[in-house]
Amino acid sequence: MPRRALPGVPASLEGGASADAPVTLSDPAEVVSNLPHLPGVYRMLNAVGEALYVGKALDLKKRVASYFQKSGGLSPRIQLMLSQVASVESTVTRSEAEALLLENNLIKTLSPRYNILFRDDKSYPYLVLTGNRYPRLGFHRGSLDKRHRYFGPFPNAGAVRESIQLLQKVFRIRNCEDTVFSNRSRPCLLHQIRRCTAPCVGLIPEADYAEDVRSAELFLTGKEDEVVGRLIGRMNGAAQRMQYEEAAVLRDQIAALRTVREKQFVSGESGRDADIIACARAAGITCVNLVMVRGGHHLGDKNFFPRNADDCTDEQVIEAFIIQHYLRHGIPSQIVIGTAIAVAALEQLLSGQAGRKVQITTHPAGMRRAWLEMASKNAQLGAAQTLSLQATQEERLAALQQGLELPENVQRIECFDISHTMGEATVASCVVYDRSALQKSDYRRYNIRVKPDDGSPLDSGAMERTQRAVDRTAITPGDDYGAMRDVLTRRYRKVVSGEGKVPDLVLIDGGRGQLTVAQEVFAELGLSDVALVAVAKGEERKPGLEQLLRSGRDEPLRLSRDHAGLHLIQQIRDEAHRFAIEGHRARRGKSRTSSSLENIAGIGARRRQRLLARFGGLRGLLSASVDELGQVEGIGRKLAEKIYQELH
DSSP: OOOOOOTTOOGGGOOBOOSSSOOOTTSHHHHHHTSOSSOEEEEEEOTTSOEEEEEEESSHHHHHHHTTOTTOOOOHHHHHHHTTOOEEEEEEOSSHHHHHHHHHHHHHHHOOTTSOBOOOOOOOOEEEEOOSSSOOEEEEOSSOOTTSEEEOOOSSHHHHHHHHHHHHHHHOOOOSOHHHHTTOSSOOHHHHTTSOOOGGGTOSOHHHHHHHHHHHHHHHTTOHHHHHHHHHHHHHHHHHTTOHHHHHHHHHHHHHHHHHHHHOTTGGGTTOOEEEEEEEEETTEEEEEEEEEETTEEEEEEEEOOBSOTTSOHHHHHHHHHHHHHTTSOOOSEEEESSOOOOHHHHHHHHHHHTSOOEEESSOOTHHHHHHHHHHHHHHHHHHHHHHHHHHHHHHHHHHHHHTTOOTTOOOEEEEEEEEETTEEEEEEEEEEETTEEOGGGOEEEEOOOOOOTTOOOSSSSHHHHHHHHHHTOOOTTOHHHHHHHHHHHHHHHHHTTSSOOOSEEEEESOHHHHHHHHHHHHHHTOTTSEEEEEEOOGGGOTTOOEEEETTOSSOBOOOTTOHHHHHHHHHHHHHHHHHHHHHHHHHHHHHHSOGGGGSTTOOHHHHHHHHHHHTSHHHHHTOOHHHHHTSTTOOHHHHHHHHHHHO
8 A cells, every 4th residue: 555645744754664665574673673763653564465453653663663572462463463464564644643543544444454443333313403494303314414403413313213202292393394394284193292383384483483493402402401491481471471371381391391301310511512431341242332422411322342352451442442433423522431541642633623622531520430430331231241142142053053954164144035016126135144143244135127027117217227137137027036046146156256255054035946046056156065045934924933945855844933043044034034125115115206207218317307397396297298398498399299208
């Protein structure tokens, strides 16, 4: 990998070997002698140039030299890594904070085998108040829009939905989509159960609704006292005007708000945003617990399980988590940890990323100490639960190996399922079970393209793509055997060519016909060593009555309902079923909601947009004449006639 030049750093200060001229470590002293006493990042590479480890150092020469000292007391993991190192690269930086940033970027890019690695989660969910005339309270995940107000992030979607339910109960703000809101003619059920004030039909003045939205904003930012004061003022005003029903509603809001505040464990730090991080271990399982506090409210927590952390200290794990997590996600004003790490460079780095001061507290007191104890307990429970689950999964795998008479080295299991609706939008799923857990990063979906059938909808919006699908697969809609043949061929043709791992066991959701297809495909590809099992549903499709059909065996195998191996098969089969149905529904929904204009040759995105805008949608377009179609910009008489014929 070429080294990135840093502003103000002379090239002569960059030590170690380059990617073009690797240095062998037959003489480590020579490598160390070329390194400067400056901050930077070093990379340990193997013989083929792959990154084994990326580290940062305040003094590159001293840090790299420590690896090759005889009395270094290195961990087994680092000793194994050093036995594979063929060269060392380094890059000088201007500060330790800059070294931290470069280290994180390289870890994310190179995924070194011996670094502590945290899984890169999806974006965290937020609670959003839209910028409409009557703002909507809703769930949001993804990029942020400046027109709206966002609160969070929350550790999980459940915490967002709980907050939405709470705010609806107290402040009665709408959560319906704008399309529903603009087309209501009478109040919905949420108004009847006192969860919405029905601004859609004008049952609340705009000013009063804006006041409720403002109170919700203050509550979400931790200003409960101000919210209560505003509500008390409105209640007294309504009472003075003898509007006692309105005063009673406000009184109930105040009571509900006070009840909520009493339940908030961290309400003693009103208005503060903080993250609390703790680490715990259980028999080789390392768990990092992240507790989120926003506006003084405890939003929930989330567990993280790093890789390559077995022989690392808690300080190293937490430092790696802080660097990798906060350079991808939002940074609070305060981070509370219970380990003594060097925080100066981390604070400088995070403050620069956030554009404001970020404080890391290593010796918390008072309420912060209570937060840390809560996070530590969560981490201990997370590690213990994962250890217990792993033991259960290992027992299930051992029982499966025994029940199916498989070798003890069977570890990787792949399962396939087909989902469609009368041949429409056929999708195949492949889920992977390995290392005693479902490996979601290895999941794959396959869209099965079919040949045209009389009266059957085409899977593809473009005729030429459909024709290519016909030429390649020629699968009849609803042909489960053909779909299974297609997905297995596509999946394992790549495996045979060296892309991906060969499984030890393949499960097929289906009967004898699907198993026969799988046997034929594997014979053609030369994968004769892979065990094949079809999971046929039992009588009345009841769980526990499944029949297991094995290649080379005529009689089906039935395991008892309480057999641990059968439970593992059910777990993997059900996950493949869920994953396939999810993909099928998404594909079917996309197909049914796509415009009929997409199937007309010569109508691209711009012309389609002009037509729909001119006639107000597809319904208006269907009622338009040829002359009216021809008046649209970019649509001539000939194309207008073609459009009319296709639509009618």
